[in-house]
Amino acid sequence: MPKLIIDDITVEVAEGTTLLEAAQSVDIPIPHFCWHPALGRAGACRVCAVKLLDGPVKGIQMSCMLPAQEGMVVSTTDPEAVAMRRHVIEWLMINHPHDCPVCDEGGECQLQDYTIAGGHGIRRYSGKKRTHVNQYLGPYIEHEMNRCIQCYRCVRYYQEYAGGTDFGVMGSAGRVYFGRFQEGQLESPFSGNLVDICPTGVFTDKTARFRARYWDYDMAPSVCPGCSLGCNTTPVARYRELLKTVARRNDAVNGWFICDRGRFANSAVNAPLRPRHAVVDSRESCVEDALDTLLLRIHALGELHGPGSIAVVGSSRMAQEAAELLPQLALRIAAGALCYRTTRKESTETSSFVELVHTGSSASQQDVRKSDCIVVYGCDPLNEAPMMAMAIRQAWRSGATVYVIEHKITLPCEFTLRATLDDVPLAEAERPVIICNLSAETDQLDKLLEGHSRLKIAPLFPAANSFGTALLMREHGAISLEEALADGEIKGIISIEADIPAALLGKIPFVAALDWQATATVQAAQIVIPTTAWVEMNGSYINYEGRAQHFSKVMNPGVPVKGLDPAGHPPHIHRSTATGGEALPARQLLARLIKLLDDGNRGLS
Amino acid sequence: MKIFSDMTALMTGMWITWKHIFRRPVTIQYPEQRRQPYPRYRARIVLTRDPEGGERCVACQLCSAACPVDCISMQPAEGDGGRRYAEWFRINFARCIFCGLCAEACPTLAIQMTPDYEICTRDIMNLIYEKEDLLIDGCGKSADYNFYRHAGIAVTQPRGNGAEELPPVDVRGLMP
């Protein structure tokens, strides 16, 4: 454990820690471009210069390249080091275009920040700037090579971290070029992270091109609803439009990155077809009236078909808070069935896996990254949960062996095929992990878990809150909608953010839907009440490993300002609520419904 | 004695104000007499055009960020040839304090202030100026400046042909 002094603060760090990290551990910031916690060091940008005053090494050194050693005395504020960093910025700016006003990175640009911080304001170099021709990198990423400062972060991320092969570095010296070797789109399913990783504006989010500036963003910590991994994100909204999503660091879950599927999934929130008003029998209504009508219909249906003729149907994409209220509602209206799943298969599978997963047995993404033996069993991580494939690659990069049980898949790493689970030498591994999906045999896994105390499993559930709703299914004895409808007793369905297949809906005379997406269920429903999307409310999801994660409200619900007024600008009218902003979180709607029912019952008795 | 110096001070003050009673007032009787503002007077804000007639404003949001009273709002959009422009641009003159920070912040010299200070109106909604009210057909000050010529991106000229730019690098070339 070397002990050193940085800016008069004594620091003790682990062997092999760089000076940069040692300084960061005591909150001393050192500017850096090429160094990144996930990518390590490259020594390419020279902006992390510090001066070593005493110890085994002396003079100006790159703090990201030098491991901390016993007895070092480091100054980050020494005039010589400051001058060095200032000059580095100045030469980085020699070729950097003066296009910050039309650059989407402006306001969240590391280069901009350090240029201002270093005090470089007036250009002294009188020569011309080198320029590059940009490439078309697909519909998601915008390329602007003129802005490049050759920190190599993109290529290190793309090739080493994410395992992409189509993008890299070309040219030499002052003509170094980062781009694709051939014409075409970026192939990696993790290419969106280039936007986050680039310290300046070479890669920007094309879907949010020219939309807003960092200081105007509506942002909040959130969780990706795309799959059951629960990667941490920061959605970015402006003028009631979800502009983009960026990765949020969580070392236990997704690390620093997210996949493209989670990143470029804003269209559902901004969709013009989203239900924005309550609808009763195809007529626009208000939330209060729709709730009252819903109560009347529930009552009428009960009169007509007797108790137990209504099913309350939730789904695995609803937030846990709303899911918790479904049994309460089912109890109040004496529902015939409480469902969280539509098909019998899905229902039984999730239930059995919930039994299997507990604190000792579930593998987080970090456990996968740190594992030394990974078994991919009957699932396709790259398609089902892309960030899991990324985690597998990190484990493989650190020397883990990856086994795939006879299955035709691709992974961003090398792997060995095995015929059955028994062929894998699990006993020899220190930290083995089995990655599977719900089609796996739980009995077999159970036996393995009992046999290997160090073994962990990572079952990939189909949706963001599959695990949380499965817990509730077990607690409240919920069945699948398929089973509930089998005997034909159910005459009405209250669907809360559920995607019910048309085949099941066909026979039901009364359907009420609470949803924020224009699903087939919403189209078929007599009563529609809009709910809020996950970015428009607070809530939580429980991911595949049983980790409950909170997500915060990013923006207010409502029709995006864009396109609201035919004049092309926001309307000249003062309103206290946004157009179409009456949507409420499903949990609030359910709570109101339950309260109305309670009040009604109290009134009757 | 302190009391005498204090008395003198009081009397001096009284004498000075007494003299001012008979001075000529400096008041300008506004509606009848009008002051000719200086050319750099900070009043009504306009959006200017570049020498080629294109909109100078690139909707970079720096003016709205600089504005201490948050009276500027806009929506950037991408136009022909990758040109960034304001889809809508609004200045709420009911809120504006004419401090000039927006004009100072503007990197493209698009937002400029004019000496026209007579914009009072009875209906406050008339003070919300949209882009069509703000955009003028002229360059204003710095008549020969075109941001895109110097920015280093290809909008008004092919890549690498702007001022202070070298032609694009051939990355597949073998020359050192």
Place this chain on the structure above:
Amino acid sequence: MSYDPIDITLIGAKIALVFFVILTLAAYLVFAERKVLAWIQDRKGPNRVGPFGLLQPLADLIKLLTKEDFRPIGADKWLFYLAPAMAAIPAIMIFAVIPFGAPLTVFGHSVELQISDLNVGLLLFLALSSIAVYGVALGGWASNSKYALLGSIRGLAQLISYELSMGLSLVPVVMLARSFRLSDIVAAQSGCWFIVYQPLAFIIFLISIAAECKRIPFDLPEAEGELVAGFHTEYSGMRFGLFFVGEYINIIVLGGLAATFFLGGWHGPWLPPVIWFSGKVLAFAFLFIWMRGTLPRLRYDQLMHFGWKILTPLALVNILVTGWWLVLRG
């Protein structure tokens, strides 16, 4: 005292005349103050309403009368409504004892140009000016507002402190005139004005009445920069107008008293007595306006220090010296 109908009519007429003149004068004093302050500051002042802005007081009156009359939540209703009247009425009542001209002869009746020639006129003045303190105290307290309360507390302390020096500065006047009756005091100055015998008392009295009127540099109870508007912060419309007009009536009345006590009242050569009296009153009013245009506000501790440690002892010493002088002279 006779109860001749003509006497009663004459007294009624005098009261009406005095009321009219004082209220008009107070209104135009506001106008004059705005004009003079404007000139001092090289501005033009109100000049839009009527010729030279002469109808400005009328416009102000209409504005004040048509403004919303409101009472803050938690204010003491009756005291809140009583306070403005308490500020204005005692001020105007003092004028009852001021002789504003030489006696006239109308229809064979000798008419004193004074509403009531009380033998304790000076004491009545002191008593009434003490009552005026209640306007400030009640207005500030009843408003249920911290600014108003602070203003009224300051006002109370200030008015009580300076009343002392004001009263003491008048003792030599009484000693010289040997009467509390104001007409006697004026008569005693037919030869030589008391300002000649009593310059120190005059200065103390002048400073004290400036403080009594709450005029700059003694406007701490209102102190715009610190207390919004001090004790009348929460008043609007004509209730505020009463406070406002009360202040200017105070200027006229105290100016009249200063003239009566030290500048020989209506005495003066060549011109008619009423003109002399008015001229002296207006001169004092101008002096107050001029001071407002020149001097900054005192700090509270300076105000107290000045009142208690300088003015009051000086006034006492002045009484002593006057007494010795009178005894020595026989």
